[in-house]
Amino acid sequence: MHEDDKKNAVQRGNFDPNTVFDKILTGELPAEILFQNELVTAFMDIQPITTGHVLVIPNERAASLSELPTTTGAEIFKVGQSVAAAIRKSNLQCEGINLFLADGVAAGQTVFHVHLHIFPRYKNDGFKWSLPDRYYSPPERSELAAAREEISGHFNL
Numbered sequence: 001m002h003e004d005d006k007k008n009a010v011q012r013g014n015f016d017p018n019t020v021f022d023k024i025l026t027g028e029l030p031a032e033i034l035f036q037n038e039l040v041t042a043f044m045d046i047q048p049i050t051t052g053h054v055l056v057i058p059n060e061r062a063a064s065l066s067e068l069p070t071t072t073g074a075e076i077f078k079v080g081q082s083v084a085a086a087i088r089k090s091n092l093q094c095e096g097i098n099l100f101l102a103d104g105v106a107a108g109q110t111v112f113h114v115h116l117h118i119f120p121r122y123k124n125d126g127f128k129w130s131l132p133d134r135y136y137s138p139p140e141r142s143e144l145a146a147a148r149e150e151i152s153g154h155f156n157l
């Protein structure tokens with residue numbers, strides 16, 4: 001976990017390395033487990049944005065993406081894709097699906113154990129993205145190029 005995030009989380013009083021998800025993995029807390037293999041576990045979110053909201057988490061402790069082995073990250077997405085396919089085929093009859101992952105306090109992360117949200121979407125389901133004003137006045141291409149340059153200097157695969 002990044003140091004700033006740890007500080008912010010502690011200030012918000014919600015950083016506990018033993019997260020609720022650890023307790024779900026050990027069976028200390030109940031959960032509606034949908035799928036589990038040696039790398040990941042998928043279970044129902046306790047406060048669903050819409051009915052059918054699922055979380056996929058790594059079985060090993062990783063507070064942030066930077067601590068997560070990429071093979072486990074790939075497995076999380078693979079299982080998330082299968083969950084999305086199952087939701088589509090189910091009687092939930094959703095019109096769309098969102099996959100969402102909050103990495104860091106500023107990104108909205110509240111439980112410090114990596115998790116991918118998968119939730120069904122419906123027209124007028126009340127879920128909204130709040131976009132900043134800058135979104136509606138896109139920058140010059142030179143700003144995009146500068147950002148690409150900055151990121152590419154650190155990109156490894």
Ligand code: AMP
Nearest residue numbers: 020029044045046047102108109110111
């Ligand atoms: P995030 O804001 O991305 O960190 O999301 C954390 C998610 O964990 C929220 O959607 C919560 O509803 C969910 N959550 C917290 N505690 C539990 C629990 N005991 N069982 C299932 N989901 C939980």
